[in-house]
Amino acid sequence: MTALPVSTPMHFDQVDRRDHSPAATLRRVSRALDDLRALTTVDQLVQRAPVALCRVGFDRAMISRVVDSDWVVERFHSEVDPAEAAEITTAARTENQRLGPNVIELEMVRRRVSLLVVDVSREPRVNPRLAAMTGSHSYVAAPIAPDGEVVGFFHADRLCAAPVTDFDREIIALFAQEFGTLVAAASLRERFDRLRTTMDNLRTSLGGMVDGCLDGPMNLVSEKQVTGVSAHPAGLAPMTGQRLTGAPEIDRLLSEREREVLKLMALGETNGRIASRLVITEGTVKSHVRHILRKLNAANRAEAVCRWLQRPGVTV
Incomplete structure (x- = not known):
């Protein structure tokens, strides 16, 4: 999958990004989706989406694909530490996560709902390997379902002391729903x-x-005479x-x-x-x-x- 240059600018006001009021957050969601609409292929959308989701108001975001009963990490992005994010992406790709009954993400496949995990350390269904790599304390996640079938997930969190909230869960659900529409059109x-x-x-x-x-x-003979089969x-x-x-x-x-x-x-x-x-x-x-x-x-x-x-x- 071809990555877009990380330095490519997106149209966001960094001062506005620090405003976590509902109205400001929704404006950022609208701007993020507008920037994604300018992309023309599914690969471009997949590579750019975690960046756009971070600009909405999260510090880190991850996009992954669902393949049969596995989910496969495509990209982990961090506004705080891009180098660490690249390392996490590489490490996460070495081993796919099985979507079994002991994995919380299975709820997103079965019920097509977004998730809020407020205490990662106390949730036994969280992937321990990813939790250890990312050091996440709380996160929100939402399914990507362009045609009603879940084809991937978004995960996002913040590195500050304040955990993510139900409002963040609603925001990532909205983002994932509109992103699915863009993926369907590009596909x-x-x-x-x-x-x-x-x-x-x-x-x-x-x-x-x-x-x-x-x-x-x-020839003075028909093709039927030459080949022994009917002419075509x-x-x-x-x-x-x-x-x-x-x-x-x-x-x-x-x-x-x-x-x-x-x-x-x-x-x-x-x-x-x-x-x-x-x-x-x-x-x-x-x-x-x-x-x-x-x-x-x-x-x-x-x-x-x-x-x-x-x-x-x-x-x-």
Whole structure:
């Protein structure tokens, strides 16, 4: 994940940040979200969000992802000690936290509610490793749920003696709700971009196939006589190798998992996104892609996708 430069300014009044009145806090929330709206990708939003949340009125903030039954720390940010925050981020990434019944964050997944932990030392369900690394005494947390499904968490605290409050819990819940909307919009834009790229690749591949048919040598015998199969419309034949005439042949050649991978390829998904959606490693995805290309005798991903889309009644 590509980090944005930490020095990039955001539009906040540091004097106003010390004003913890409800009205001032809500103004900061509005400004923070306005700055995040200027970002265009999910990765940028994830990297910038902890900074924005700190500028709302917290000293430290953390964003993490939910992957199956684990939650994975993406970034820990501190307005007080950025170097320590970077160390905590690195250390936290070395071991994922399992979302079991003894973990308080599981409540955010099950009930989609924000949390207030006023005494970390007395809460047995707090991750002891993170508590030791951060030295947090109290914190608030909220789920990130763009489409009603929890995909991540925000955590935030202050280093001053005064603990966080119920109002802070409401603030982080509001921030997380609006952030989820921004993530959903950015994700949709990225999907459209991938789909556009896929369509461009298909257009290029189909153009090459048509040119190949038009540039071929003239014969006094039909293609049916030459190949022993029915003639097909120009431009719909595979560019090389074995002819694939329909769904049964592809279904026979590919395993169920390979068909799932190929369908996601047709949607424009990258290997990383396919791995995330199928809950497998990116290396496994690459292996499936190699097998697909070999079995379909396809020169590249675009050609394999083109053959998939030629299947009768195909839906992507």
